[in-house]
Amino acid sequence: MSNLNPETKRETFSSGLAVFFATLGSAVGLGNIWKFPYLVGVNGGGAFILVYLICVVLVGMPVAISEFYIGRRTRSNPIQAFDKLKASPFWKIVGYLGVITSIFVMLFYSSVAGWVYLYTFKAIKGDFSGIANLPIKEAGEFVTREFDIVVGGALSPMLWQLIVVTIVSIIIYAGVKKGIEKVTKTLMPVLFILIIVCAIRALTLEGARQGIDFLFSVNFSAITPAVLLSALGLAFFKLSIGMGTMMTYASYFTSDNNMPATSAKVALSDVGVSMLAGLAVFPVVFTFGLEPGNGPGLLFNTIPLVFSRIPFGNILLIAFFFLASIAATTAMTSMFAVPVSVLTESLNMKKGKAVLLTGGVVFLIGILTVHPSSLLGNITILGKTFFDSFDYISSNLLMPIGGLLISIFVGYFVRKDDLVDELSNNGTLNNGSYLRLFRLLLKYITPILLVIIFLNSIGLLKL
Numbered sequence: 001m002s003n004l005n006p007e008t009k010r011e012t013f014s015s016g017l018a019v020f021f022a023t024l025g026s027a028v029g030l031g032n033i034w035k036f037p038y039l040v041g042v043n044g045g046g047a048f049i050l051v052y053l054i055c056v057v058l059v060g061m062p063v064a065i066s067e068f069y070i071g072r073r074t075r076s077n078p079i080q081a082f083d084k085l086k087a088s089p090f091w092k093i094v095g096y097l098g099v100i101t102s103i104f105v106m107l108f109y110s111s112v113a114g115w116v117y118l119y120t121f122k123a124i125k126g127d128f129s130g131i132a133n134l135p136i137k138e139a140g141e142f143v144t145r146e147f148d149i150v151v152g153g154a155l156s157p158m159l160w161q162l163i164v165v166t167i168v169s170i171i172i173y174a175g176v177k178k179g180i181e182k183v184t185k186t187l188m189p190v191l192f193i194l195i196i197v198c199a200i201r202a203l204t205l206e207g208a209r210q211g212i213d214f215l216f217s218v219n220f221s222a223i224t225p226a227v228l229l230s231a232l233g234l235a236f237f238k239l240s241i242g243m244g245t246m247m248t249y250a251s252y253f254t255s256d257n258n259m260p261a262t263s264a265k266v267a268l269s270d271v272g273v274s275m276l277a278g279l280a281v282f283p284v285v286f287t288f289g290l291e292p293g294n295g296p297g298l299l300f301n302t303i304p305l306v307f308s309r310i311p312f313g314n315i316l317l318i319a320f321f322f323l324a325s326i327a328a329t330t331a332m333t334s335m336f337a338v339p340v341s342v343l344t345e346s347l348n349m350k351k352g353k354a355v356l357l358t359g360g361v362v363f364l365i366g367i368l369t370v371h372p373s374s375l376l377g378n379i380t381i382l383g384k385t386f387f388d389s390f391d392y393i394s395s396n397l398l399m400p401i402g403g404l405l406i407s408i409f410v411g412y413f414v415r416k417d418d419l420v421d422e423l424s425n426n427g428t429l430n431n432g433s434y435l436r437l438f439r440l441l442l443k444y445i446t447p448i449l450l451v452i453i454f455l456n457s458i459g460l461l462k463l
């Protein structure tokens with residue numbers, strides 16, 4: 001009880017640093033080390049990164065700040081928040097969509113997180129220690145084969161998914177301070193250090209030059225509407241926006257937090273981690289003759305190779321996958337918080353029950369659909385498996401729709417004075433020009449870009 005704020009009867013984080021690490025813990029995750037490198041690989045390198053950065057500034061940050069506004073202003077879950085703001089009931093759709101989207105994302109996310117956990121376990125067992133003695137080409141073939149075995153297993157991917165869901169459930173059950181804050185504050189700095197070590201090692205490999213060229217050469221002809229859409233989807237996914245996650249976390253922010261600054265710091269640190277991941281992965285891809293467009297397996301194929309070529313590599317490999325597991329866990333924790341906050345506050349469910357229900361739904365639907373050996377794992381709808389559909393529908397449709405609604409709501413339906421009041425902490429922050437720019441983007445740029453890209457994605461507009 002002592003953790004509750006006496007005014008709001010809700011828990012809050014204990015400091016600005018805790019807010020930063022928790023929010024960064026949500027942003028940094030598998031997106032940086034798994035999705036970012038493979039999307040860069042599939043979409044032709046540097047040009048994609050450039051478009052992605054533009055999406056982060058013009059769309060990602062304005063939506064993140066809008067979510068922060070709604071969350072902290074109301075200190076409520078994404079459904080009740082709109083009641084507190086005296087908005088028309090229509091806007092509650094943002095909250096309902098958020099719950100659905102977070103479940104969709106958790107379905108495939110917990111499965112990849114399970115692979116990461118399993119790789120940690122395999123590294124501890126020494127399964128990769130033989131790679132050091134293999135010639136480069138055979139080492140590449142070895143890791144590719146290992147990945148296929150891990151993902152295609154009949155039972156173990158499901159078991160590891162269950163472990164992920166259980167750990168996340170425990171963190172959420174432990175609460176904002178004792179769960180989310182404690183875990184993110186301890187582990188995010190260590191992840192940073194490890195990814196830097198890994199990038200430095202990769203940059204001293206033979207193929208480093210080619211990797212860097214691939215990452216930084218900008219070829220505009222590679223930018224098709226489909227590439228634009230996936231850059232936008234990635235910006236949403238990376239910053240954990242458009243599905244109520246940031247809104248939920250912001251409802252626990254300290255009252256004196258400088259939220260526009262938090263959004264910039266988190267976006268910047270997050271891009272930093274993604275670039276480091278790219279620098280760690282692509283030199284290895286070229287050195288070991290792997291395909292840059294290799295897809296989701298890129299992380300799992302390259303990282304064991306990087307560490308196989310350095311002294312004490314196996315210990316570092318264990319540490320890296322362990323920390324990647326933590327990144328995945330802290331990101332997933334933030335998604336899990338959305339349905340739990342809605343179930344406990346809007347439906348008055350006991351926390352334990354809400355956690356069990358959320359975890360149960362994710363795990364049960366997950367084992368039936370997202371693994372290659374699942375009962376429905378190989379069924380395809382419009383050419384996509386369930387795994388790919390959950391990913392595509394959430395990143396490219398649901399999150400941008402959520403983001404569009406949030407930006408229109410905050411841009412057009414919130415009184416300017418209320419907005420400025422909240423985002424300047426009652427005028428105590430001197431950030432007037434920053435807020436003017438934010439409102440300009442939010443009103444005229446962010447929603448228009450979202451509509452154009454969205455209409456294109458559903459085929460109503462040909463770019």
Ligand code: PFF
Binds near residue numbers: 105239241245
């Ligand atoms: N931002 C996380 C990542 O990049 O891995 C994923 C994520 C977390 C997406 C939370 C959505 C979310 F609500």
